[in-house]
Amino acid sequence: MAAEERRKFPLEQRLSEHIIGQDDAIKTVASAIRRRENGWYDENHPLVFLFLGSSGIGKTELVKQAAKYLHKDVEKGFIRFDMSEYQEKHEVAKFIGAPPGYLGYKEGGQLTKKLEECLNAVVLFDEVEKAHPGVLTIMLQLFDEGRLTDGQGKPIECKDAIFFMTSNLASDVISDHVDKIREKAAENNKHKDEQKLEDLEAGERINISKKFKDDKVRPILKRAFRRDEFLGRINEFVYFLPFSQSDIRKLVTKELQYWSEQAKKKHDISLEWDHNAVTVLADGYDTHSGARSIKYEVEKRVLNQLAMAQERELIEKGCVIRLTAANAEELTKTDESSIEPPTIKLQLLQKGKEDKYVDINLEGGDK
Template identity: 60%
Template sequence: MGVAHRFNEKRAFRRQVEAAGGGGAGEGAADRRHALGWTALMVAAANDQVAAVRELLRLGASPDLQERYAGAAAAAAAAGLHPLDAMQRREEDFCPGMNSRASFLGWTPLHYAALADSPAVAGALLDAGADPTQRDHAGRRALHYTRDPSPTRDLILQHTRRWEEAEAAAAAEERRRFPLEQRLKQFIVGQQAAIETVAAAVRRKENGWADEEHPLVFLFLGSSGIGKTELAKQLARYMHRDDPAAFIRLDMSEYQEKHEVAKLIGAPPGYVGHEEGGLLTRALARRADAVVLFDEVDKAHPDVLTVLLQLFDEGRLTDGKGKLIECKNAIFVMTSNLAADEIAQHGLQLRREQEARSQQRQPQQPRPTRLRPTRVEHDPDPDPEPDPDPDPDRAEAALEVSRHFKDGVVRPILKRHFGRDEFLGRINEIVYFLPFSRQELLTLVNMELKRWAEKALARHAVELQWEGGVLGALADGYDVHYGARSIKHEVERRVVNQIALAAERGALARGCAVLLAERRGRVALLVRCPPARDYTPLDLGAA
């Protein structure tokens, strides 16, 4: 592509753009990229070519495309060039004062206009709809690169505030129509009390009814595979609209030694890796309002917990270089299996008490089972399982963990392990994840079978269906210590293994259909291959 600052005459530049071939997916001629990653609009903005910027925008150039140039070494490796060649090509298009060795990954034309201190170019981009809140790979907006004071900064700041106000209003309206609880329940099976606790705390923070001097801190407790990590992920998706940089996950089992604190915040000056920084500090520098998950926090070294205490207490963190990172708007989630057995047994007891109260209030009345679309009316079960997707008015009430159990059983275990009251004192909410009810187990089994049905159809052109009793037979394999993972393993062991064996023996080919049926607690396979219309049982051994 031609160089923007070489085309001072608008007509010549227009002919250059129109003569260019099409860009990548979703990119037109005006957005055609250089082999090393930049576009003509970025070059024009960086070189303060106002006429070229306006013409490119008129021809359809996107003001929000992001730079792919990650520095001379990375760009040269990706393009099969020598780094010196990459640097030369970069310097041909951009002003000599711009470091061609540095990474500009994620920069938009507005970032370049800010660096060039060009209010005219910035104005043209903003009038064309450029998003001033868009971040580069380092998590910085265009405003970060402006001079202070300058007309360019004032202009970008004005538009940034407008965008933020509009986004805040849109987010508030979305939250009103689609509350956090509703979003989380779409992806999390059960755990109604946990969802309500998290949603209430986040609502306080979002609406200004929380301590602004401290970040929001959760401790998720419960067995493995119960939904703790998934809830943190979905919270990040809700808060930041699927921005991958807004969810930071750190496995604390990797920080069991004292010296591994440096991996978290960076090595001090004079030590190996000083320039690289730490995983946490780098991530928070990109998104200081991220949702940060400290997975299995109980496995971390006490010195790591000291770092976390400072983070939770002050809402700031100092990295190995001495740079202060403010993160009071972040949400920190810790997960732990501490007291998992006690919580599981307490949850089972609560469910037994709930069922007993329910039976006392109303005698159990038999009701017909609604068959899901993935089931078939073939040899219906004499004793079908309940519908795995109950109506909202039949949903179970949330189980509440008693204060006596929290203070008398769980807190002593936490205090004995962490050994400090101030650490526990900085946790806003301790959230309890309880074992699944029978209804929730049926839902989990149904979801897992649907997932495998989609895979069977997409990969092997095999249609997978099942009868209602299969859900109950598979749900019986639930292990309270492994949560939903035990259901996943049960489906793989008793269903997928049989299907794979049938395929290996030649009894199942592309275009066939498989029906899962429950026979005296076992899962049996019936196969129908064209042109046959009836299912034939397969004798593959007991499931």
């Protein structure tokens, strides 16, 4: 990519359009790629990253977006492996190809074939901790020498490739640590007379200390990978943090914006929403599923209603629909005294002397 375009539209900005709540991870990846693009890197070794954090918080998506930035042909330039498929010793041959005399040796290995096609590819090893130690030995050679020898003894030079690994190792430890820091920040905020949105978001930003990484996380990694030299060839250990409340609301808004665009494009329907709707949908966030849970929540509580309303001819092309919350007053209650939990409801804009929104009756709504 031309230097002028990179200056006008920095990589951090590009990645932030797709990844929510992981500013430090974005900065780390963007800085490493910038060094590489401008010639400030070790040409004898490929770049190697290990992404740490729980599922559904942007690890794989960040790799995908980096690949799109670096390669016009993403199909060729992005190579992804699910390492849970390489847990047995015999699957080492599947990775680099069987040696001569063994069944399938002419077919080559899954990794070696793809690297030959694109020596500067972005390669993702998902859930790397599940790989067999024999596969990790091959990866160590790859990271250390920037070279891989296939089953037939043919060397493949791939020093220009960029390797990403993702892992859920230590995710519970990281989450607990971050939650405690955020709880402390929230407690401190209670004593402030005024709370601006910027102040609240600043309190949700977390810096993980070197001491925590060395004392808590590294021992977990050493037990899993068993080899210091493997960890020693990783350029960057990148920490993905659990979403804060403001991050979750941003995820909801992003998902609604996507479906607003689809509603306009496919059905010529304008879709709007208020802050109460965002709050109700954000309550459906599940830490085990991460961002995916917001997608499911919008499908279940919004798209189901829209599809039903369209089928019953309660909405039509050119109309304006607003999402809001039924029993919105219950949102402010912190105890269990709620008569009925808040739900999402659809309202149709009726135009006249005074425009007004009218509830769409679907007999059961989004329950």
